[in-house]
Amino acid sequence: MNIIFPFLSVRTQEHDIMNHEEDMQERALKRKAHWLEHLMTFVNPGTILECGCGSGFVCEMLSSQFPDSCLIGVDISFNRLRELKEKKYPSVFPIQADISQLPLARKRFHTVLFVSSLHEVFSTYGDTGVYSVMKTIHSLLKEKGVLLIQDFLRPSPRQVTVEFKTAHARSYFTRFATEFRVRPIPYKETPKGVTVDIGDAIEFFNTYLYLNRSPSPESWEEEMNESHYFYTKEAFQQMASECSYRVTHLSLLPAPDEYNTALSPHMHWDFTLDYQYIQLALIPSFNP
Ligand SMILES: C[S@@+](CC[C@H](N)C(=O)[O-])C[C@H]1O[C@@H](n2cnc3c(N)ncnc32)[C@H](O)[C@@H]1O
Numbered sequence: 001m002n003i004i005f006p007f008l009s010v011r012t013q014e015h016d017i018m019n020h021e022e023d024m025q026e027r028a029l030k031r032k033a034h035w036l037e038h039l040m041t042f043v044n045p046g047t048i049l050e051c052g053c054g055s056g057f058v059c060e061m062l063s064s065q066f067p068d069s070c071l072i073g074v075d076i077s078f079n080r081l082r083e084l085k086e087k088k089y090p091s092v093f094p095i096q097a098d099i100s101q102l103p104l105a106r107k108r109f110h111t112v113l114f115v116s117s118l119h120e121v122f123s124t125y126g127d128t129g130v131y132s133v134m135k136t137i138h139s140l141l142k143e144k145g146v147l148l149i150q151d152f153l154r155p156s157p158r159q160v161t162v163e164f165k166t167a168h169a170r171s172y173f174t175r176f177a178t179e180f181r182v183r184p185i186p187y188k189e190t191p192k193g194v195t196v197d198i199g200d201a202i203e204f205f206n207t208y209l210y211l212n213r214s215p216s217p218e219s220w221e222e223e224m225n226e227s228h229y230f231y232t233k234e235a236f237q238q239m240a241s242e243c244s245y246r247v248t249h250l251s252l253l254p255a256p257d258e259y260n261t262a263l264s265p266h267m268h269w270d271f272t273l274d275y276q277y278i279q280l281a282l283i284p285s286f287n288p
Contacts, residue, residue, distance in 0.1 A: 028256070035150065035253055035279065036061055036115070042249055042281040044146050045069045046110030051099045051137075052076075052117025055083035056092070062113075063089040069110075074099060099133055100125055102140065109140050113148045122230040123182055134243035138284045146281055147245060149236070153252060153278040154199040154229040160271040162201050163193035169208065169266045176204050182227035198271055199229045205263055233278060240282050249281035 036058060045066045053059050053073030062071050071092045075081050081094040097103055099121055114121075122130050137147055164170040173194060177185040180203070187196040196204070207223050231239065233252065240247050255276035263269075 031256065032057070033061070035277070038251070039113075039115075039148055039150055039279055039281075040065055042146060042148055043113075044110040044144065046142075047108055048072070048111045048113070049074065049104070049109050049140070050113045050115070051102075051133075052114060052120055053080075053084065053094070054117075055080045056087055056089065058113060058115045059084060059089055059092045060087070063092055067091065072104075074102065100129055102136060104140055106139050107142050110142055110145050111148065112137050112141060112145070113150075115148075115150045116152075118149055118151045119228050119230050120226070123226045130239060131243055134239060134245070138244055141284050143284070143286060146248075146283055149280040149282070150253075150277060152228040152230070153275050154232045154235070155202070155273065155275075156198075156232055156234075158198050159195050160198045160201050160269060161190065161193060161195050162204075163190075163268040165265065165267055172208055173204055176207050176224075179224050180207075181224050182230075193267070198273075199232075201269065201271075202273060203227060203229050208266065209262060231278075236278060236280060240280070244285050245282035246285050247280060248283050249279070251279045253277035253279060 040061060043062070043066060045068065047070050048062060048066065049072045050058055050062070051074050053075050054077070056073065059071055059073050062069070067090070069091065071089075073081070073084060073092055073094045074097050075084075075094070076096065076098050078096055081096055084092065084094050095103075099117070118130060118133075121133050125132070134147075141147065162173070164173065170193070173187075177187055177196075177200075185196070185200045185204075187194040187200070206228055210219070210223055233250070237247060237250075252275035255273040
């Protein structure tokens with residue numbers, strides 16, 4: 001599970017590269033905090049729910065910026081909630097629950113947030129699950145409430161070429177395309193690599209770097225069940241409209257440079273990824 005920036009997981013045996021990786025992690029955290037500062041400007045203070053709060057990166061920002069608000073953090077992972085609890089943020093109340101079955105009262109929330117967690121819902125419950133969760137959140141929000149989403153952005157579909165510089169990279173692509181379970185990964189072999197949809201290519205990049213760290217079989221299984229790049233901008237907009245929300249803010253967030261640095265020793269590709277994340281503020285629309 002890659003929380004901040006999936007391409008940060010590359011690891012080699014050389015210490016200088018590990019130090020470089022730590023720098024990248026640090027920069028990624030700073031970047032995430034910077035983007036979240038922007039998302040925070042759309043928060044409606046009061047009763048705030050974070051779905052998939054993990055160990056509390058977002059809760060920390062919320063509790064310091066909205067000290068008078070009541071913050072509820074829901075996560076399925078007991079261990080992450082325990083870490084959150086140990087941080088002792090005043091006004092943060094952790095609840096262990098599945099986002100798809102939120103045990104919460106209707107029309108109580110001024111703000112609901114999904115930060116890097118909607119792709120998890122998609123990975124587990126598919127498109128139907130995302131729509132169902134969005135409709136539930138609609139019922140939990142007060143009339144002037146707001147739903148804030150920050151997550152990975154799938155690029156518009158197009159075929160791209162990826163050339164492998166090592167046999168290792170090629171064989172991992174084949175394994176990824178065969179074992180990825182969230183959706184089929186269609187591709188065509190070329191002499192030096194493959195042609196594949198751009199969204200599947202970046203999903204592979206993510207997995208490849210994770211694999212380079214020699215994950216346990218459990219981590220590999222987890223990666224094969226998790227799609228980061230699930231919706232394009234248009235798919236997010238369609239979901240909002242079909243679940244009765246009005247989009248009041250939409251930003252696309254750039255793909256950082258580290259993306260190239262980490263992968264280019266292993267493969268060559270013929271595309272540029274302009275944006276890697278999306279931020280949305282959605283207001284529920286109610287029938288008159
Ligand atoms: C990538 S982390 C994001 C954590 C936090 N929002 C952040 O940005 O730092 C995704 C979190 O979603 C949680 N999660 C995944 N599926 C879930 C589900 N069905 N119900 C509740 N939480 C879930 C995971 O346990 C994980 O803590």
